[in-house]
Amino acid sequence: MKKSVFSLIFVVFLISFVSAEIIINPVQNEVYNLGNIITIPATVKTTSSITGTFEMSLLCNGKSINFYKNGINLGSGEEKRIEASLVLNKNIIGESKGDCKIKATLGTDSALTNEFRISDTIKINLQTEQKEFDPKENIIMKGTAVKENGEDVNGFLEMGVVMGNESDTRMYYESVNNGFFSVNFSMPKDARAGQYLLKLKIYEKDSSNEITNNGFTDYNILIRQIPTSLEIVFDNKNVEPGTNLKVKTILHDQTGEKIPSSAIMTIKDGENKILEQREISTDEYMEYSVNYDEKPSNWTVVSVSNRMTTNSFFTIDSKEIAGVTIINKTVTVTNTGNVPYNKTFLIKIGDYSSNINVYLEVNEEKKYILSAPDGEYDVEVISEGESKLTEKVLLTGDAINIKEISRFNFVNFPVIFIFVIFVLGFIVFMMFRKGQQKTFFGYVKKWGKNKSNNVEGNSIQNIPKMEESSSENKGPLMDFKSNKAELSLSLNGEKQGTVAICLRIKNLAEISRKDESIKDTLRKINLIVSDNKGFTYENQDDLFFLLIPLITRTFKNERKAIEIANKMKNILENHNKMFKQKIDFGISLNYGDIIAKKEKDVLKFMSFGAFMNSSKKIASLANGDIYLSDNFGKRAMHEVKAEKKNIQGVEVYVIKELKEKREEHKKFISQFIRRLERDNKDKRKEEEGD
Structure with a gap:
């Protein structure tokens, strides 16, 4: 009897357990952002009458949040369609995010949706590619902002520019519309040169002004050093005669920091006459020896660098001694x-x-x-x-x-007085005799000719020799004809990337400029440069050979420069084998910016930065070899095989091998193919003839 009652109760329980079926539709999207509304259609079917509460809950990371509850009373075989909605805001779901599901429950029956993701992320894509700017230059940061669910953002942007540390940040605010944003700003004119961090934040808000979705990104910009002022600094503005003037040029950027560059410094005396002009690195003292008997006056130093000119005065002091x-x-x-x-x-x-x-x-x-x-x-x-x-x-x-x-007088110095009279008398006698010889020349040809030849011979041999010895090491190294270049203090025009070949003659002080073998060797070198449309600039121990796009009509002068440098090296090595007077040399190849202008047969140019000085430095390091600067080496990598070295703290490239021209390869291959085709045609004709 008890067993029968128990079995009946179990059957009734089982019938009630399977009396309802919940059908819940899948969630449509894989990702939802805060602010979205999720609609969850569900259907309840019964096989018998049921009364209960239908609930829906959000399950995220093990946490359940009920968001729907409704009573149900259905007869046997009835069904009910339910349209539930879940608004994804913090008031309802709190901090729930990540991978989630929705669970529907009626009594002991339940059903789960597919898995989906709730996110508060905004993806920011910057479309600004420029990274380097000048102070006061207009900077535009623009891009797009998209929520993780793919929808465009309509919200707000905050951008902070960290000036030095986090506490010193300049803030900029803009709106984001339909996924697009743009911020227009500029750095102060006295902004320090260097890297600056831009911190961008984009976010949306709900109706209660609470931030819902947000995104962050950082961007680095570089503020360039801009030459803004030129300063002349004296070791002492009051110069004592017989000592050296020490003066230097300092190029300042927008914050007063020093910029390494080069300057052309000119020293003028009180009458505005140029006494010395030299190209020298900024922040490096130039020395000029002031004569001990230089009269007191105010002199001028003029300095030119990076299209800026300044001058300053110093005083030659009085010295009564x-x-x-x-x-x-x-x-x-x-x-x-x-x-x-x-x-x-x-x-x-x-x-x-x-x-x-x-x-x-x-x-x-x-x-x-x-x-x-x-x-x-x-x-x-x-x-x-x-x-x-x-x-x-x-x-x-x-x-x-x-x-x-x-004074000399007969009473105090009678012997000297007599000697002077004797010398003067002898001079008068010789002059009178010479006049007699010239008169006699017209009557006795043979004797007069011999005497005349002796006199002329003495004149020709003696006087020029004195002039040669006094000017043996003066004057230019080269006789320029049509490719002379001159450095200019100020020149208007556009910058041109230029290749400079610098030949440093290290033993110039020992070399006689009258030595015909030296002159002939340098003439050969200059002829090669001239034939390749190069110009030559002489600066003390250095000869600069410039290949300028304005003249060569091409921006690719690297290979030509390497070929010229190799020919120079061969000429100089041959000279040293053949002649007693050796030339101790070094050659550098460098790339930098100049402004150039051709006036008749002379090329006027003005260089920028340390272009000329670095060329000199590298040439001085090269002992009978060719060194490439870091700038030139990187540009010529496709032309040469080179080894990078650090010599006395200077990065240089040493040429190992000059690569063959690609055009020559193409020409050889095309000729080879044409020859094959021609041979094949000839062979076919022979076969047809047979």
Whole structure:
């Protein structure tokens, strides 16, 4: 009986358990962002009457949030369609995000949807490619913003520019419409050169002003160093005659920081005459020796760098000073200053002393002869309380006396006077005799011709030799005809990327510029450069050969420069094998910017940065070899096989092999193919003839 009751209860329970079926439709999207609404259609079918509560819950990461509840009363065989919606905002789902499902429940029956993702992420895509800017330059940061579900963002943008540290951040605000944003801003004119971090945040808000979806990204920009001022700095603005002027140029950027570059410095005297002009690296002292007798005046230093010019003045100080010497019995006082000397000397001979007023023009000297009874005396010369000279001197005479030797006269120096008269008489006699010989020349041809030849021979041989010895190492190394280049202080035009071949002659001081073998060797080199439309600039120990697109009509001058440099090297090596006078040389190849302008047969140019100085430096490191600068080496990688080296802290490339031209390969292949085709045609004709 008990078993029958238990079985009946179990059957009733089983019938109620399977009396309802829940059919829930799949969620349509794989990803939903906050703010979206998820619609979940569901259907409940019964096989018997049922009364209960139908519920829907969001399941995310093990957490359940009920968002729908409704009572149901259905008869047997009835069904009910339910349209539930879930609004994805924080008031309903809280912080629930990630992979989720929706569960529908009626009594003990339940059903689950497919898995989907709830996200609050916004993807930011920047469309700005430029990374380097000048201060005050207009910077536009633009791009797109899309939610993870693929919908466009309509929200807000905040951008912070970190100026130095997180506490110093400039904020910019813009709106985002239909997924697009654009921020227009600029950096201050005195912004420090370097990297700056831009932090972008894009977000949306709900009706309660709460942030829903958001996205973040960072972007780095580089603010360039802009030359803004040129400064001339003196080691001392008051220069003493006989010492060196030390002056340098400092190029400042927008914040006053130094910019390494080069400058052309010119020193002018008080009459605006150019005394020295030199190209030198910025922040490097230029020295100029001021003569000891240079008169007091204000001089000018002019500096040009990066299209900026500045000048400053310094003073050559007055220096009233005299040198004193004693030779035998004569005291010599010489004005070694740069202004007239007007002071009193006290000369002491033993216990005797006498004041002498001395007035001397610049470089003038006066002599005083000392006499005293025969013996050795302590002689001291004192000026302004300071002892200038003290010596023991043997003197002769009747009494102590100090007498100025003012001029030569017959009474004081009879022997010298007689000698001078003799010399003058001899000169007059020789001039008279020479005049007689010239008159006689017209009557006795043979004798006169011989005498004339001797005289002319002496004139021709002696005078030019003196001129040669005095100017042996002066003048230019090369005789320019049509490819001379000159450095200009100021030039208007566009920058041109230029290849410079720098030939450093390291033993220039030892080389005679009159040596025909040297001149012939350099003439050959210049001819090669000229034939390749290059221009030559001479600067002390260095010869620069410039290949400029303006002249060569091509921007690809690297291979041509390498070929010229190799020919130079061969010419110089052959010279050193053949001639006694060797040339110690180094060759560099560099690439940089210049402004150039051709005026008649002379090319005027102005270089930028350290282009010329770095060329000189690299050439000085190359001992009988060719070194490529880092700039040139990177541009010529497709032309040469080179090994990178660090020599005395300078990155250079050393050429190992010059690659063959691709055009030659193409030409060879095309000729080879045409030859094959021609051979095949000939072969077919022969076969047809057979």
